[in-house]
Amino acid sequence: EAGVTQFPSHSVIEKGQTVTLRCDPISGHDNLYWYRRVMGKEIKFLLHFVKESKQDESGMPNNRFLAERTGGTYSTLKVQPAELEDSGVYFCASSHTRGYGYTFGSGTRLTVV
Amino acid sequence: SQKIEQNSEALNIQEGKTATLTCNYTNYSPAYLQWYRQDPGRGPVFLLLIRENEKEKRKERLKVTFDTTLKQSLFHITASQPADSATYLCAPSGSARQLTFGSGTQLTVLP
Numbered sequence: 644e645a646g647v648t649q650f651p652s653h654s655v656i657e658k659g660q661t662v663t664l665r666c667d668p669i670s671g672h673d674n675l676y677w678y679r680r681v682m683g684k685e686i687k688f689l690l691h692f693v694k695e696s697k698q699d700e701s702g703m704p705n706n707r708f709l710a711e712r713t714g715g716t717y718s719t720l721k722v723q724p725a726e727l728e729d730s731g732v733y734f735c736a737s738s739h740t741r742g743y744g745y746t747f748g749s750g751t752r753l754t755v756v
Numbered sequence: 757s758q759k760i761e762q763n764s765e766a767l768n769i770q771e772g773k774t775a776t777l778t779c780n781y782t783n784y785s786p787a788y789l790q791w792y793r794q795d796p797g798r799g800p801v802f803l804l805l806i807r808e809n810e811k812e813k814r815k816e817r818l819k820v821t822f823d824t825t826l827k828q829s830l831f832h833i834t835a836s837q838p839a840d841s842a843t844y845l846c847a848p849s850g851s852a853r854q855l856t857f858g859s860g861t862q863l864t865v866l867p
Contacts (some may be wrong), residue, residue: 744802
């Protein structure tokens with residue numbers, strides 16, 4: 644079974660630009676999550692989708708971040724406009740049953756300069 | 757506020773010994789606790805989940821305990837191998853919908 648796929652693996656953008664991260668979860672996994680780790684900090688929750696619906700977006704830092712999940716399949720996370728403090732590694736994870744272990748992607752390392 | 761502490765940022769042990777990693781949490785009561793392994797440049801990999809009503813869980817060379825009175829989980833790797841070298845993350849979570857991670861312990865198993 645294919646794992647969770649994220650791309651790009653790395654992205655370097657200038658402050659004020661827009662970046663879109665993509666996540667393809669494991670096929671059949673209804674739950675999709677976004678997490679991020681900023682430098683020196685713990686991995687933090689951003690939001691949770693069940694199929695195409697946002698179940699919990701309490702971790703989204705501000706309205707510069709927009710997540711979508713088209714047709715309950717892949718998801719995108721757009722940052723517009725990007726700020727320096729948005730730099731970090733953004734992880735996507737999916738799961739079939741809530742409460743059990745997630746499968747994480749390898750992450751997208753975002754650097755805002 | 758919720759706080760999670762994992763013992764020493766780095767732990768070095770000799771191959772063949774048992775590695776013991778500690779995860780302490782305060783100011784909340786998680787329903788379950790998960791342990792993940794993370795290698796450089798990769799995402800966390802799920803290892804074990806233990807529920808609040810379980811005292812201990814085992815999987816091959818791994819053992820996890822969960823003490824809700826002490827608010828602590830211990831993660832043991834027996835007969836450790838250099839391939840076990842990685843960062844180990846605990847995630848005591850009250851919600852099934854979002855994980856709260858500790859900062860991790862970097863384990864190095866020396867040959």
